Amino acid sequence: MYNLFIFIKKYSAVILFILLELLCFLMVAYSLPYQNRKMVSVSNSIAGGIYKTTSNWNDYLHLKSENEKLAKQNALLMNMLGEDYSEDDTLITNGMYSFVPAHVIKNSIYELNNYMVIDKGRADGVEADMGVICAEGIVGIVVNVSNHYASVMSLLNSNTVVSARFVDNQYVANVLWDNQNYHFGVVKDIPSHLIINKGDTLVTSGFSNSYPPDIMVGTIEETEDNTNEMFSTAKLKFSTNFSTLRHVFIVKNNYQEEIDSLCITH
Amino acid sequence: MYNTLTRNILRFVGLLLLQILVFDNIRLGNYVHPYVYVLFVMILPFDTERWKLIINGFLIGFAVDIFSGTPGLNAAATVFVAFLRPFIINVTTRKSDIEGKTAPTVSEMGLKWFFFYTLFLLVFHNLLLFWLEAFSVKLLGLVMLEVLMSVPASLFVIILVIYIFQPIKK
Numbered sequence: 001m002y003n004l005f006i007f008i009k010k011y012s013a014v015i016l017f018i019l020l021e022l023l024c025f026l027m028v029a030y031s032l033p034y035q036n037r038k039m040v041s042v043s044n045s046i047a048g049g050i051y052k053t054t055s056n057w058n059d060y061l062h063l064k065s066e067n068e069k070l071a072k073q074n075a076l077l078m079n080m081l082g083e084d085y086s087e088d089d090t091l092i093t094n095g096m097y098s099f100v101p102a103h104v105i106k107n108s109i110y111e112l113n114n115y116m117v118i119d120k121g122r123a124d125g126v127e128a129d130m131g132v133i134c135a136e137g138i139v140g141i142v143v144n145v146s147n148h149y150a151s152v153m154s155l156l157n158s159n160t161v162v163s164a165r166f167v168d169n170q171y172v173a174n175v176l177w178d179n180q181n182y183h184f185g186v187v188k189d190i191p192s193h194l195i196i197n198k199g200d201t202l203v204t205s206g207f208s209n210s211y212p213p214d215i216m217v218g219t220i221e222e223t224e225d226n227t228n229e230m231f232s233t234a235k236l237k238f239s240t241n242f243s244t245l246r247h248v249f250i251v252k253n254n255y256q257e258e259i260d261s262l263c264i265t266h
Numbered sequence: 267m268y269n270t271l272t273r274n275i276l277r278f279v280g281l282l283l284l285q286i287l288v289f290d291n292i293r294l295g296n297y298v299h300p301y302v303y304v305l306f307v308m309i310l311p312f313d314t315e316r317w318k319l320i321i322n323g324f325l326i327g328f329a330v331d332i333f334s335g336t337p338g339l340n341a342a343a344t345v346f347v348a349f350l351r352p353f354i355i356n357v358t359t360r361k362s363d364i365e366g367k368t369a370p371t372v373s374e375m376g377l378k379w380f381f382f383y384t385l386f387l388l389v390f391h392n393l394l395l396f397w398l399e400a401f402s403v404k405l406l407g408l409v410m411l412e413v414l415m416s417v418p419a420s421l422f423v424i425i426l427v428i429y430i431f432q433p434i435k436k
Binding site (some may be wrong): 012013014015016019020023024025026027028049051054110115 | 297
C-alpha cells in the first residue's frame, strides 16, 4: 500500500497528464459530430455575451456597406410581397413565408464544417430546419435553437446539399460545398445533355421546405468536361459573401406543419 | 505570491481574449491559424510543479475551447505542451543556464533560445491539435500542411506579442 502511494506521488504528473488527455479525447470524440449543439450552448453563456459585444463594435465599421445590403434586402422582400399579392390564388402563396431578421454574432468560414450563431432563437419563433437567407443569396439552415440564439449550418459545410434550379432552363441540380474555399461550391447531378455555360445562374428550387423558391444560390464559374457520364458537375461561385455576413433573415414556412403532416401520412 | 497570481490571471485573460477576439479571426489562406494562447503555459516560472503546469495548460486550453465551440481540442494540445515543457527545457538548457533565472522568457533566456524552445513546443501543439481535428473529419492529408504553415505564423505572433507587452530591457 505504501509503495502504491510512493508510486502515485512519483508519477503524479504523468497520471494527471494521462487522465486529462483521456478526458480531452473523450470530449473531442463526443463533441465533434454535434459541434453545432455545442455552439448553441456556448452562445447562451458568457461566450455569447462577449461575441455579441464584439459583433456590435464590428457593426460600426461596416455601417455603410451594410446599409446598401439592407436596401437590397428590402427591395427583395418588397418584390416577394408584390408577387404574392398579384397572384390570383392567394391561398397558395400569400403569407406562405415570413421572415425574421437576425444578426450573425459568430461565423466561421475556414473550418471543414462551418457553423454560425445568430441572435434570434425560440423566443422569436425560430425552429430547427428553417432556412436562412441574406440580401445576396442563401446562407444555411438552422440546426439548433436555444431561447435567444440559434446555430446555423452554413452552406460551407460538408453536410450541405441544396436543391437548385438553373434559371435558363429550369433543370434541377444539387449544390454542395467544395470543402476548400468559401467562395465556391460544386453543382452535381446535372444531366449531361444539358449545355451549361460560365455565368449561368442557379436559384433555389423550392423543393425543400427550408428555402423559398427563386432565392439566388450562385453562378457557374467553371464547367467540367465529362460527357461520358450520366451526370456532369460544375464549379459554382456562391452569390453570398460569407466573410462579410452580418444581417440575415430566417425563413419561416407558415405551412410547415401542414406540409409535414402530408409527408408522414403517405 | 499575490503578485504572481494577479499577473498570471491577467496573462490568462489577456492571452485568451487576444486569441479568441483577434487571432481566431486572422486566417491567411485555409491552413494558417496562429495560436498565441500557448504562450501562457510556456512562460510559467521554471519552478512551477509539473502537475500545476498541466492543470494550467488544461485551463487555458479549455477556456479557448469554450469560445471556439470545440471542447477538448485545444485543451488536449495544451495539456500535451504542458507535459512536454520540462523535457524540452531539459534538452535545450544546461543546469547552469537556468540558475538564478525565474521564467523561460525572452528577457531572461534570450531570443535565440526562446525561438527554438517555442518552435519545439508549437510543433507538438499543432501536430496534436490538427491531428485531432482532422481525425474526426477524416482528412488526415491536411495535417502536415497545416502544421507546416501554422507553426511559423504562431511563432511570429508569439514573439511579436512578447515584444509588445514585455519590452526587453538592455
